[in-house]
Amino acid sequence: MPLFEARNIQKRFGARVVLEDVSLSVEQGAVHGIMGPNGAGKTTCFNVLTGHYAPDGGTIRFAGRDIAGMKPHRIARLGVSRSFQIMNLFDDTVVIENVMLALPEFRAMTFSPSRNVFIDRALTDAALEILAQVDLAEKAWDKAASLSYGQRRALEIAVALAARPKIVFLDEPTSGLGAEATRALAQLVRRLRESYTIVMIEHDMRFLFELADRISVIHWGQVIAEDTPTELMANKWVARSALGELA
Structure with missing residues (x-):
């Protein structure tokens, strides 16, 4: 059974559909990537999965427990932690x-x-x-x-x-980093995966493809593909999207 699983997630803001029928599955001990163009719904997906937004439909299960719609602090206490694209330090x-x-x-x-x-x-x-x-x-x-x-x-x-989590969600961890700092972060992620399951949104395709076991591609508010980095390179839907050139 996957450690973390989302099925048929939907999220709307008024008449605007941001997520439509999003599903993904994360195995324990894996590094799972989420990629997609700007405006594809990646951050909204992260916010729904970690409780910052309640889904309008679908199910989210962590360690076999339904957490859809739970408040972020309750989800965190269960073992789900996250970082943010905009740093929030004291x-x-x-x-x-x-x-x-x-x-x-x-x-x-x-x-x-x-x-x-x-x-x-x-x-x-x-x-x-x-x-x-x-x-x-x-x-x-x-x-x-x-x-x-x-x-x-x-x-x-x-x-x-x-917070001593079982799974860590990282939102654009390389954002603003130079080449040397990005390499150092890659080494850090490799070490952390020995102790934590990791899910990360990332715009740096090289960084993501080198580290992830599986990657979900979000486009138009939907997961258009989910596979290993090698298989995604040959995926026709990825190749036909704007992500093909990046990948």
Whole structure:
């Protein structure tokens, strides 16, 4: 049984149909890519799958449980985490604090303005362990605003990992990155796949085709193809779309 599965997802905004009969299936331990031209419905699909929009039709199942229409925080507690195309970090705090704030242990604490969370060794150790996964442990006590753009992308992924998810959704992780930072991110994704199932929207076709086990192609609000990167290269629907030249 797939870890994550969507069937016949529909989403409208007024009279505008954004998603129509979208289906995809993600196996545990896989890297599953989602690609498509601008305006194809990729981000809306991500927002529906992670609870930020409720679907107007269809089913979404995670680990055998129906999560369609659940609020994002409830879905996150089940083990679904995500990053965003536009980064949302606390720049006025240190790197480690961004991660600590996302830890389930921190969220379960009774808030006290006078409490110094940095004296809680268990919290700091947990945050440092996650930062080590994204090669940022040495930057733990630096201001988040001082990080390079590529390091900030890595920190955003660390924040997503802090929720201890089973599956991580990455929205355009290479957006704004140069060639060197993109290569570093590719290495990071290869390491993370050993511990997490990953779904990612990505405009960089080379990056996506090198890393993904399977890719769903969304066009006109529909999945026009889903296959391995090798098979998609020969798919007539992909070749006839604007994606053919990119692929």
